[in-house]
Amino acid sequence: MGDTDTRDLTRQVADYVVAARLDDIPADALHEARRALLNYMGCALGGSGHRAMAITWEALAPYAGPPTARVLGRAGQTDPLLAALLNGISSHVHDYDDTTPSNYIHPTSPVASALFSYASMNPVTGADLLLAYALGYEVVTRIGDATYPAHYQAGWHSTGSVGVFGAAVAIGKLLRLDERQMVWAIGLAATQSAGLREMFGSMAKSFHPGRAAQGGYTAALLAQRGFTAGEHALEGPRGFAAVESAAYDLRVISDGLGRQYHFHQNTYKPFPCGIVIHPTIDACIQLRRSHQIDARHVAAVRLRVAPLVRDLCDQRDISKGLQGKFSVYHAAAIGLARGKAGLAEFTDEAVNDPLVRQVRECVVAEADASIAEDSVHVEVRMRDGKSHSLALEHALGNLRRPLSDAQLEEKFRDQATMLPAAQVDALIAACWQLDRQADVRRLVDLAVPGPA
């Protein structure tokens, strides 16, 4: 493929986005894009009732524009820039959205949050939305890969700081910006790039993809009207890469642009909790199923885990759902006691469930440097003296064990509890057939609670 010249990188990216057509993208890549959007939509529904959403809407509604846009999962309308922010918060607040392991970015939230807001008030075909999303995803992933790991390790939450580029080019594509305007949109995105990992553990983490969606959307609107920006936002000596990443390879952004796609780098979490405890949950669910384990009779659980798991998820004496998301003991307990780990398993109720607690209290976790981060060894000893064990190599949701389409649907249903079942079915079908939708507004209508 050969190295490309990156002295005019921002313009190259703009050119690509302006010229790209849906037909250019291979069918398997588009299927992965649809999977990502289905997963996104479910997460936006699942997070739509979170307190961070209510706070944001209450705090900012007095300053919101005419209510022309819809917020996924919520009744009522607001202006599309606030809706973009809200969609970004809901879809990320449970940390349940997609992740590209090559750069740790959650790529869909910032891009799709802007797009579904835009498409809730403007006539957009499903094909146009899918294309705009695909371009946003591709731009985010390339910029993320080009600056990983330095950018992330420095402390940037790249879901926000890189996500903003994806939102800008995606909305810019729907606005049919010309090349010069697209360059400005990228510039206005770069100069809003923000989000610190110091916010992890607070609501502000979910604010990052929301603000990226809103900022990228704003960038495209301003550029459309002729608001100028520096034209070397990515590659310039004081541009994004130079300022926000101690090391980077700009060719990763330009090489193969329009010929190679990165959709298969994406992964979907089966469980709404810290990724490092996924192997434990997965193994315990499998053990319960294989051996019809009755959790009431569990005497002891011994885990051998990668040392990182103890570093990050060593809380056993917990009382809050949020703590459960970062407890390897809770992970084993819900796997054995409930055989599943959806949103309901990380509530305060679940953490305080007597059976879950009873199992949690008999779990020990041993750090073992010979266990990989994506693996676990679990041994369950029953009161009757029987013992069951499993050595899991790769957890479900890993690139090597991706969620099936059916598993993505199951995850979706688990989060779409505010919608009637028939509406959920229709919404899932509409997501799978996104590029055949004549108007995405019909799909978005399915994603909000009806007037009842």
Added chain:
Amino acid sequence: MGDTDTRDLTRQVADYVVAARLDDIPADALHEARRALLNYMGCALGGSGHRAMAITWEALAPYAGPPTARVLGRAGQTDPLLAALLNGISSHVHDYDDTTPSNYIHPTSPVASALFSYASMNPVTGADLLLAYALGYEVVTRIGDATYPAHYQAGWHSTGSVGVFGAAVAIGKLLRLDERQMVWAIGLAATQSAGLREMFGSMAKSFHPGRAAQGGYTAALLAQRGFTAGEHALEGPRGFAAVESAAYDLRVISDGLGRQYHFHQNTYKPFPCGIVIHPTIDACIQLRRSHQIDARHVAAVRLRVAPLVRDLCDQRDISKGLQGKFSVYHAAAIGLARGKAGLAEFTDEAVNDPLVRQVRECVVAEADASIAEDSVHVEVRMRDGKSHSLALEHALGNLRRPLSDAQLEEKFRDQATMLPAAQVDALIAACWQLDRQADVRRLVDLAVPGPA
């Protein structure tokens, strides 16, 4: 004064802002704060008609909330968050606002742009606004000093990236946030910290203080409602200083907080153009005045300037006002031909004025390493053979030669051309007496064109 412990720095700053009272601030510092606000108000008026303002308003008005807030210098109303953005753009777009030479930040634009927007729609006393501004200025200056030069040299436009903290604490003070909320507001500001110097030379530069004002205002509103954020936003391992500055001294933020103020670090530009050509303009105005120079009879002008001046401002063959702002030849020409250098001297008209051009064409500028950046040597030779020269050590506007109150008023009047003279007089008087205003809305009403 002794070193303070900075492990809880964000909370210390929050404590200070929450507890501070106007009486705590020395009278001379408050006078400087009033000077800064007068200068700010003039700049906001002067930039209010800029094309970047019209574009922003047009692009974002469809998404703006109820029109309850005023934009300085403009008829009509919009929502206060958009008004904060617009005030930030207008007050910085001519690069004519204040500068603290210790960190190159334009500190007032991000803070006051949010405050005057807020106070245009809420009852706020002048004393409360002055206090909130003073706290915002102090926070910006301390964070700027603590991270200068590394943060700026890395490519951050700290007027935006640091300015956002000032807007957040200033609005937070008016909202009477408690300490915990103020900590969150600082966190939400930190995680929006943005603005790249790669945008210099485009409209996006003025977007930085605007977005900082809007983002800081938003941070305070969200924190008020309980939107949580990381609580070590300034000092944490992945907080603002660690992520955005390769070197810093956090004690500069905390040492003497509430006892030492930094208002005398502020400077006001007499001329709306690159700071490095200020000595040339100043010297030429002085020569014209001292020797009653008639520019029509100038035969030759010889400048000896610091080498940096040639590096940055070497354009002679120019046709646009914006180019004039970075031309040492134009600087000499307007000083000699017009005896002043206000906004009118950096228009396309002025640059193409035959007399200005005639003088410009007989200027030569010699880089001389013995001339300091704030100095110049000018020699003017007349057609009759007479010669006049001046060696200027410090340009007007420098910390050693600050603009007098009367000169600030003159600068204000030069920019307030959209308002009737009597209204300008009343507005200037109201600014000087800010802390005696019962309701700042009356002052803001004076800063917009009347219904006439």
